[in-house]
Amino acid sequence: MAPAPRFSRITLALGALGSALVVFLLLPIVGLVSGTSFADARAGLRHPLVAPALELSLVTTALSVTLVVVLGTPLAWLVARTPGRAARWLESSLKLPVVLPPAVAGLGLLLAFGRASALGGLLARFGLSVPFTTAAVVLAQVFVAAPFYVEAAIAAFRRLDTSLLVIARTLGASPVRVLFRVALPLAAPGLLSGAALCWARALGEFGATLMFAGSLAGRTQTLPLAIYAALESDLRAARSLSLVLVVVAFALLVAVQSAERASTRSGAEHD
Amino acid sequence: MLRVDLGGHIGQLRLEARFDTSRGPVVLTGPNGSGKTSLLLMILGVIAPERGEVSLDGTSLFDAQREVNVAVEQRAIGYVPQHYGLFPHLTAAQNVEFALACHEAAPPRAERRERALSLLAELGLAPYAEQRPHALSAGERQRVALARAFASAPRALLLDEPFAALDVGTRRQVRVFLRDYLERLALPTVVVSHDAEDARAVGRHIAVLEAGRVVQSGSWEELAADPASAFVRELTS
Numbered sequence: 001m002a003p004a005p006r007f008s009r010i011t012l013a014l015g016a017l018g019s020a021l022v023v024f025l026l027l028p029i030v031g032l033v034s035g036t037s038f039a040d041a042r043a044g045l046r047h048p049l050v051a052p053a054l055e056l057s058l059v060t061t062a063l064s065v066t067l068v069v070v071l072g073t074p075l076a077w078l079v080a081r082t083p084g085r086a087a088r089w090l091e092s093s094l095k096l097p098v099v100l101p102p103a104v105a106g107l108g109l110l111l112a113f114g115r116a117s118a119l120g121g122l123l124a125r126f127g128l129s130v131p132f133t134t135a136a137v138v139l140a141q142v143f144v145a146a147p148f149y150v151e152a153a154i155a156a157f158r159r160l161d162t163s164l165l166v167i168a169r170t171l172g173a174s175p176v177r178v179l180f181r182v183a184l185p186l187a188a189p190g191l192l193s194g195a196a197l198c199w200a201r202a203l204g205e206f207g208a209t210l211m212f213a214g215s216l217a218g219r220t221q222t223l224p225l226a227i228y229a230a231l232e233s234d235l236r237a238a239r240s241l242s243l244v245l246v247v248v249a250f251a252l253l254v255a256v257q258s259a260e261r262a263s264t265r266s267g268a269e270h271d
Numbered sequence: 272m273l274r275v276d277l278g279g280h281i282g283q284l285r286l287e288a289r290f291d292t293s294r295g296p297v298v299l300t301g302p303n304g305s306g307k308t309s310l311l312l313m314i315l316g317v318i319a320p321e322r323g324e325v326s327l328d329g330t331s332l333f334d335a336q337r338e339v340n341v342a343v344e345q346r347a348i349g350y351v352p353q354h355y356g357l358f359p360h361l362t363a364a365q366n367v368e369f370a371l372a373c374h375e376a377a378p379p380r381a382e383r384r385e386r387a388l389s390l391l392a393e394l395g396l397a398p399y400a401e402q403r404p405h406a407l408s409a410g411e412r413q414r415v416a417l418a419r420a421f422a423s424a425p426r427a428l429l430l431d432e433p434f435a436a437l438d439v440g441t442r443r444q445v446r447v448f449l450r451d452y453l454e455r456l457a458l459p460t461v462v463v464s465h466d467a468e469d470a471r472a473v474g475r476h477i478a479v480l481e482a483g484r485v486v487q488s489g490s491w492e493e494l495a496a497d498p499a500s501a502f503v504r505e506l507t508s
Contacts, residue, residue, distance in 0.1 A: 163356050166317050169343040170350040171423040172373035181369065185360045 032246060036239045044240030052218040053226030053241070060134065060222060061202045064141035068149045068198055073191070076153030077179065091154060098147045105143055106211025109136070113212075136213035137220050141202035149191075149198035156190025157183065193259035200252045203245065273314075273427045273459035277323030277333070281309040286320075286483040292427075292459035298470040299463045301480035302502055307463045308353070310480065311429050314461070315350055316343040327427055327459065344373070349425030349458075353432040355416035357404035363415045364388060364400040370422035390418045409436040410445060417452070427459040434469040446472035467506045479503050 007015075036044075044050070079087050079094075097105060113130040114120045123130060130136050160183060168178045184191070206224040213220035215229060223241055230237040274291040286306045290297055299307050312318045314325055316333065319340065325333040327348070332341045357366050367387035371377065378386065391400050394414040404412055413433060420428065433449060434442050450473050453460050464470040470477060471491060478488040479502065487499035495507035 161356075163352055163354075164358060166312075166315070166343070167350060167352065167356040168358075168369070169317075170315055170346070170348060171370040171419065172344050172347070173369070174344060174373075177373065182358060186358075 029246060032239060032242050036236075036243060040236050041240045041243060044234070044236035044238075045244075047230060047234050047237030047240070049217060049221070049226045049230050050237060050241060053221050053223050054244070056134070056137070056218065056221065057203060057223040060137045060141060061199055064138045064145060064202045065149075065195060065199045067138070067142050068146045069191075069195055072146055072150045073153055073184075076150050077157055077183070079150075080154045080157035091151075094150055095147050097144050102144060102205070102207025103211055106140065106208035109140060109143060109208060109212040113139070131212060132214045132216065132220060134213075134219055137209055137222060140208040140212045141205045144205050144208055145198045145201040148201050149194040152194025152197060153187070153191050156187040156194070159190065160186055189259045189262040193256045196252045196256045196259065200249055203248065272328060273461065274324070274326045275310075275314055277313055277320040277325060277335075279313060279318070279320035279322070281306060281318070281483075284309070284483045286310060286313070288478070288480065288485050289323075290478045290485065290488055292461070292476075294476045296453055296460040296462055296474035296476070298474035298477045299461055299480060300465055300467070300470050300477060300506065303465065305480045306483040307465075307480055308431055311350070311431055311461065311463060314429060315348055316341060316346055347424065347426045349420030349423060349428045351413070351416045351420050351428075351430045351433065353435055355404075355409075355412045355436070357412055357415055357419070359404055362401050362403055363391060363396060363407065363411075366404070366415055367391060367419045367422045370419045373423060387418075387422065390422055391415070394418050408441075409438075410441040413437070413445065421456070425458065428453070428456070428461075430460070430462045432463055432465070433473075434464060434466060442469070449473055479506070 079091050100108075110131055111117060112119060113123070113136070115124055115129070120130070130139065164182055164186070165178055168182045169175075173181065203222075204224055205222070206228070209220065209222060210225060215221045215225040217226075217229075221229065223245055227238045227241045227245075230241060272291055272293050276289040278285070278287045280286065284304075284306055286309060288306075288310050290299075299310065301307055309318060313320045320333060320335065322335045323333070324331065324335070327346070331337070331339045332346050333339060357363075358369065361369060364384065364387045367390055368383045371383040371386055377383065388397070388400055391397060394417065396411065396414055396418065399407055399411055399415070404415070407415065413436070430449075434445060437445055446469060453473060460474075462470070462473050464473070475490055476488070477491060477494055478485050479494070479500070480486070481500060481502055487494060487503055491507065494503055498504040498507060
């Protein structure tokens, strides 16, 4: 009898289909990297749009990720520790911004904070206006990126070995101590990976920002908006900015994956 | 003395138990799923019973009628669960220090460390003080967990299957060690064990739990003379 071929026909067919997708997914990144010479990239980074956009992106994403972590961690803890349908329902509804088109999110934010709205009217009485300001950039980022952190944090808290929390209490630890000394350190890898995903999403935010904050250089024009603006005047600048984002995104991906590995490792140690 | 008389539901299982530690350590035994661990969690205050009382040295920890329910962290009952439950992110010494730091009158950091090291040394664990739990053997983890429980100055001790994770050789050593250790501590103690030989090593008073109910309790001789169920007969034979 003839030996069985190493790869059956069906495997080869599936492989061909899969490879087509892999090639397509890598194509834009290869195009960005290979088409840009080092000298071009450096020249592009000197374009007047670049420095303010880079600074604005760093400042706003730092703010929005901090906001999401400070507000999202207690929320995730409560959702993870509360049994019942209400918590489940809340958890599902928190995912809404992920599936919502960014343009819709932007319009929603504009309507919620615009002068015509109750909230906007109230803020206007104090002389505050949110739309088309740097604050709007941060709010748009928080809106689209928060679910990535909250979801990861809920999962990290659910993975915790609850018997460790019980033991901490039998040793006399107050609920606050249990949270800060046991739950948070054990959930840290999952929380960090969620924060990195959240940062990546905030950094790439485009649609909601454009609708709600506009694209004003130095005030609301973040990296992705600057790429779009540079496209009209200087392709080299757009390419250089894109390369910056590719490098940052790749670094974040590596960080997320190593945090996830650490999280499954520390989970295995409990047994 | 720890006095337990309580009832409640764990899912479908109706739990009813009544015993005290007036005659020394109580060994709680019974088949898998009979509610042994759940009963411990009720004594600790993690699961709320529906009726009854739990008291320790005359102080009421739980009383359904008088609506007394002391919080877990204020009950001062040391608990060593089946897999010892050491905090994986802390070293052996830090695990013990954690318990020392939880006191209202917690000593300063340097003193906590010194006391943690001396508690570990007492149990022969001095060389392992800086090790994380995953680097320790099951027997070493158990002793760290005992040191940690003891560091919280408990007024009673609950041990859940202290022998289950040990290999045969270590098991024999631990039986002797634990019996002597518990005798020396002289604390009200409840030990859960499904193994007759292990149970016999640590306590003279046995309570047999089957399907959530204490079907029989007494000394080994009393149980052997008049076994109340097939499980008790097999246990004492």
